[in-house]
Amino acid sequence: MRQATDGAGLSQSLERGLAILCAFTPNRPTLGISELAGELSLTRSTTHRYVATLASLGFLEQDDATRKYRLGPRVLDLGFSTLASLELREIAAPHLRRLTDTTGHTSNLAIRDDADVILIDRVRGRPGRYHHLEFTLHVGSRIPAYCSATGKVLLAYLPRPDIDRLLDRVELVQRGPRTLTDRDALLAELQQVRRTGLAVNDEELESALRSIAAPVRARSGEVVAAINVAIPWSPVAMTDLVSRLGPTLQATANDIAARVI
Amino acid sequence: MRQATDGAGLSQSLERGLAILCAFTPNRPTLGISELAGELSLTRSTTHRYVATLASLGFLEQDDATRKYRLGPRVLDLGFSTLASLELREIAAPHLRRLTDTTGHTSNLAIRDDADVILIDRVRGRPGRYHHLEFTLHVGSRIPAYCSATGKVLLAYLPRPDIDRLLDRVELVQRGPRTLTDRDALLAELQQVRRTGLAVNDEELESALRSIAAPVRARSGEVVAAINVAIPWSPVAMTDLVSRLGPTLQATANDIAARVI
DNA sequence: ATACAGCGTTTTAATATTCGGAACAACTAG
């Protein structure tokens, strides 16, 4: 849903077709031709041609009753089976699993894309108290970096100019009861992350959700990913959680890093 | 110049662009312009324009050193967060988790797409003996139906004409030491599946991999998905495994079905 | 050193491909 033609020489049709696919979100799982056309500022006929193409290839399906469209199973072919960071994901998988087994909490592996983080692997914690986020977050989910523990980690170790450039384009909107909406406060916290090697998210993304994250470094020392554990809210103080889980988290992150090529 | 494949594709550019994205597989994670052009029978300049478009949108990334391309993080935006069967996935998630906790084995939720099955959720089993498939199969992976337990379940309950039509287009290639390459043998086994309500995969997809699957039914009674547990090979007889795990599997499948809208 | 072969990239003019207005059929309200 970003960016049209900055320069010349790009394929309009491809761009529009992909925009159509991206228009389907969890909040709007089914869309009609007119809705799509309106959203993308295209005519219905043009939209229909793209949609028909996508449907004929299996990326979209048409609902028999309502005539509207939804995503088809083939979207899962698109890159999901591959993925830029497949190697990292494979290396991390058993360690994530162990992290969840020892802590009992859901653990995630995330990378940064622009000012967002993307979950590239996750191991669910014990059943029982399933939180709302358990269902709204999947592998592939995209979350703003500024209000997540993994995001803070992935921001913190960037060169300062890059941090500024990213934050320039982001509005620090209130997502949870304790979201850091003040840029200076966020920058201070990023410094804290660099000092401690840990980031926390204390109900900043969503109410009742806490999380602690640690950086995963490549051989070069560069922070290439972050792992975290998601913790449902409890009366325990955040500092206690950090001192209890932080070392385990960092040890896991280091184990992963040690196996990265 | 050329018409699209089966006269289906209406927008040539969109079809070609998506073909480029799909050309990236786990086996071939990075591709150059020339490779892509050769594979898709396009000229390099045309290929380059599509690739540049995809790269400018974040779906591809260019390696600084080799100048070749790999998938970018944005591919994960494509539909994965939504998906036709998201509801089913959400409903099934805690049950899959419990299934893995009680059996210790990796469990999966799969739907059918044409003659393949697609994993739409998975809960990894205990660490320890990580099998090769642990790494080659992810959510989103596509496997031939005829040589997997979930696939047999999803084939078995189709109307007979549909089964025939699907199998007409599939070659029963040997994938594992015990793959059913004979169509009649496969059809007989599908009947067995309908009788017992369980399907097995005894080293048919890959050596040392066994699996047992059960159908998940919608309110209407239609089989809409399948769940399975993957079992590393052991000297235990398959029939023993079935009698031990089958009831649990079916109970889980029924639990899920009972909660499907 | 030189020539070569391959790569990704840019430019080009010609046209196949795509565009979008208008019209259609089906459906829902009022």
Next chain:
DNA sequence: CTAGTTGTTCCGAATATTAAAACGCTGTAT
């Protein structure tokens, strides 16, 4: 019945796309 949707089809216009050729560049082989 009319008036407003919706998804869908048609078709001439024209634009966005195509592919050949040339450009640098990087290696390798001579």
